[in-house]
Amino acid sequence: MKIRAAVLEEFGQPLVVQDVELAAPKAGEVLVKIKSCGVCHTDLYTASGVDPSGYCDCVLGHEGAGIVEEVGAGVTSVQPGDHVVTLFSPECGECVNCRSGKTNICTAIREQQGQGYLPDGTSRLSRAAGPLRHFMGTSTFAEYTVMPEIALAKVNPEADLDAICLLACGATTGIAAALWKAEVEAGSTVVVFGAGMVGLGAVAGAKLRGAEKIVVVDISDHRLELSKQFGATHTVKGGPNAVAEILDMSDGLGMDYTFEATGIVDVMAQAVESARMGWGLATMLGVAGKGETLDIVPRLLITGRKVQGGSFGGAKGRTHVPQLVDMYMSGELDLDGFVSHRITLDEVNKGFDLMHEQDGIRSVIQFA
Numbered sequence: 001m002k003i004r005a006a007v008l009e010e011f012g013q014p015l016v017v018q019d020v021e022l023a024a025p026k027a028g029e030v031l032v033k034i035k036s037c038g039v040c041h042t043d044l045y046t047a048s049g050v051d052p053s054g055y056c057d058c059v060l061g062h063e064g065a066g067i068v069e070e071v072g073a074g075v076t077s078v079q080p081g082d083h084v085v086t087l088f089s090p091e092c093g094e095c096v097n098c099r100s101g102k103t104n105i106c107t108a109i110r111e112q113q114g115q116g117y118l119p120d121g122t123s124r125l126s127r128a129a130g131p132l133r134h135f136m137g138t139s140t141f142a143e144y145t146v147m148p149e150i151a152l153a154k155v156n157p158e159a160d161l162d163a164i165c166l167l168a169c170g171a172t173t174g175i176a177a178a179l180w181k182a183e184v185e186a187g188s189t190v191v192v193f194g195a196g197m198v199g200l201g202a203v204a205g206a207k208l209r210g211a212e213k214i215v216v217v218d219i220s221d222h223r224l225e226l227s228k229q230f231g232a233t234h235t236v237k238g239g240p241n242a243v244a245e246i247l248d249m250s251d252g253l254g255m256d257y258t259f260e261a262t263g264i265v266d267v268m269a270q271a272v273e274s275a276r277m278g279w280g281l282a283t284m285l286g287v288a289g290k291g292e293t294l295d296i297v298p299r300l301l302i303t304g305r306k307v308q309g310g311s312f313g314g315a316k317g318r319t320h321v322p323q324l325v326d327m328y329m330s331g332e333l334d335l336d337g338f339v340s341h342r343i344t345l346d347e348v349n350k351g352f353d354l355m356h357e358q359d360g361i362r363s364v365i366q367f368a
């Protein structure tokens, strides 16, 4: 079928929205009509050419939500009409990692997905100039996409797709990190570095868990102000003095849970240094640049601090995303507040510009 899609033709150049040919779903695959898709930093990172594992030509986009249109042979868990959130991190339920229950890093289709192909090692996307690869196994900057069944979370069809598409990446990463990866306890103290989509998600998750003190650190006054809307009880200006301020706020001990959501390794170190001696748990969520390393003074670990990280905040997509949608529907979780701009597919490059300018939290592409 012919669809409109945003193609990364060349690194460092604007995406080109054009007619693309999408082949029918094969066994284990599903055709999804995309209704909404957030524009995330990872799309921009790949488009810029800086990502060492990036590839083109491909159809970008990974923060999608839509409606199942058609299913391939053997697909049993979704059917036409189902509302789904796309997952760059699948959950097969059968690989060693999935069966362990200890991690969300499913290995079922990792290799092919990493190279831009569907699980059988081929692509369903092409255009006159030749074949195109799938981005992150999702390619949701498109009117329709074909994805593996194990990478779709079936969700409550009543939920607004413009809001819940954010659960395909940014929002879930922060919220799940607080709820399930760090398991923030009621009455605890929390500090979140970085008040973008990911950090604010961690703030929302900490609030849901009943944290008593939620400190947000950012260099942007505007973002600090915004964080109060999601549950921040205190704010601290980011920079070299941030750790000292946090220690001052906690009798010199540090906070029970710290989250890093900036992608800056120096800030990651601050997140470790702000964790409470004895049991403080520092969770890294940001993606650092190629070759960068995190320096930790070992004494911080000997004295009881723990460090962890999580892709997608550790969320198991098919298990946790439907639960988060239900929390959104019951009013426990605000997702609408994250949607700052609604744009069309033709305006996708404007979505990147808005991100550069730090204008709003998320731009969401709306499809017809």
Ligand SMILES: NC(=O)c1ccc[n+]([C@@H]2O[C@H](COP(=O)([O-])OP(=O)(O)OC[C@H]3O[C@@H](n4cnc5c(N)ncnc54)[C@H](O)[C@@H]3O)[C@@H](O)[C@H]2O)c1
Pocket (backbone or CB within 6 Å): 041, 042, 169, 170, 173, 193, 194, 195, 196, 197, 198, 199, 217, 218, 219, 220, 223, 238, 239, 261, 262, 263, 264, 267, 284, 285, 286, 287, 288, 310, 311, 312, 313
């Ligand atoms: N773990 C995952 O699976 C996953 C998923 C999505 C995004 N990410 C990563 O998470 C990070 C955050 O993503 P985002 O979309 O929220 O980004 P964002 O750019 O919207 O937010 C980052 C925030 O950090 C702030 N900041 C910059 N320097 C700072 C400093 N010194 N101290 C405190 N704050 C500072 C910025 O002002 C900004 O508000 C990125 O690195 C992104 O790549 C990871």
Ligand SMILES: [Zn+2]
Pocket (backbone or CB within 6 Å): 040, 041, 042, 043, 062, 063, 169, 170
């Ligand atoms: Zn993303």
Ligand SMILES: [Zn+2]
Pocket (backbone or CB within 6 Å): 090, 091, 092, 093, 094, 095, 096, 097, 098, 099, 105, 106, 107, 108
């Ligand atoms: Zn698996």
